[in-house]
Amino acid sequence: MPPTMTETAEGTFPTVLELLTLEELDRDLYRTTVAFDDPYPLYGGQVAAQALRAAGGTVPEGRLPHSLHGYYLRGGDAARPTIFRVDRDRDGRSFSARRVVALQGGEVIFNMSASFHTPEDDVDRQAHPMPDSALPDDAAGGTLPRLFSMEGRVPAQPYESDWPTRMWARSTQTLPDDPLVHACVLTYLSDISTGLAALHDGPARGGSSLDHAVWFHRPVRMDEWVLMDLVPQTVSAGRGWYTGTIHAHDGTLAASLTQETLFRTPRSTS
Template sequence: MIGDEGRVSASGPTLLELLDLEELDRDLYRAGTVFDDPFALYGGQVAAQALLAAGSTVPRDRLVHSLHGYYLRPGNASQPTIFRVDRDRDGGSFSSRRVVATQDGEVVFSMSCSFHRLEPGLDREAHPAAEVAAPEDSCDYELPRLFSMRARLPPQPYPDARWPTRFWSRCALELPKDPLLHSCVLTYLSDISSGSAPLGEGDIGSGPSLDHAVWFHRQATLDDWVLMDLQPQTVAAGRGWYTGTMRSRTGELVASLTQETLFRAKRPSTGESDTSR
């Protein structure tokens, strides 16, 4: 327990260590911080590292505004990951990049992302933030598998779901004032839990991520609290799909996300969800 700041995940590398990439050559990077993990490589980690690799190849005044990723193989947290960036286009205001993440010569993740030079314009939201208990008035919660992240759990809209769909979180470390790094931390967080969880029934439930997308609307500060709020949408053909928002402590919509997951029954022999793709 960490007083009123929420729980911090188990010992291991720090998030900043995970986001420390080695530049091997032009547009080629390696994530060399590894650790033992009984599960497949966490999707938010490889997505955040891929975004960092892509962002390292664009002008610093261009900020990420969207990413779309596909999880192709499980990946292994105890092995380094190689990231190759393709510079698809640099226009007057936008830069487009593609990233392929590999282990043992096999692609485990691919991403397309786009960066935009900030410009003045309208700043409006169609829907106000929901009334949610402040982080100081919420319960401690430990987000599984995340390093250097704290969390607080307000009352849940789906209290019977296997995993929470609404929670506050923040990085436990003081982060450099680098918009790209804060966007990477947001991406790291964005893959945790599952908004499809409330749609489960019996031994059929949400499984591994298939694909993931994030849109970045406003600059976020991830060493302050952000509210992640996930909404179940539909389950069909062995796949679940949900949407979500991430808001600042003051209620500003900083990012929107959507994700598709496997949605299958547990294997009778192991009690684990069928994760074959």
């Protein structure tokens, strides 16, 4: 069994690199090596990052993730190990496609498709600048809830909302020079907060994540400051959808994301 939170190398909490360390059980079959007590369901960014790490371990050398699309199917438990089964859909001349199923107790809690690409030396353009924001040193500091080895800074917000939708973040743990690890840490960050908080102007509220997608445009170091900006788009039929961007400190667009979550009016229990 994986060690409990109190048995990890850091003493009380696992580090982000420990979360991304997977045990290879067999070809294309992996298991998490850290478990810990958490009063909430397993954080979606964690299982998505671990799934990407598992998929990345099966692709030819030099191929980096350029997109992932995941569906949250059941609530997971951070105190239990998660099994990841990878299917190698295709390896082409420059692209590799993978599917990953995450299981706990024999049931699927998350599935993901991911695509990997050998980077090419070609046109590099960015249509829009980074959102206008105070720099990290000029923003309010603090930890990011539920994220290990991550710190945040909260600048002035574009919307009045329950939770910040624009924030600086970086890993407090020095990360290796491995672009896949940085992409996994970016994925770990990408599910935090919600872009729908600004739409909490009535009884209806955002809820559990349904699906999540990330596009990786350019490599970025996640142990340096990045700016995540989440933008509400629409709510209807009990669901809400938002988009987001992650920029490097110098304004380079590193990744784009989108997510759909439940968005419901609380049901009466009477």
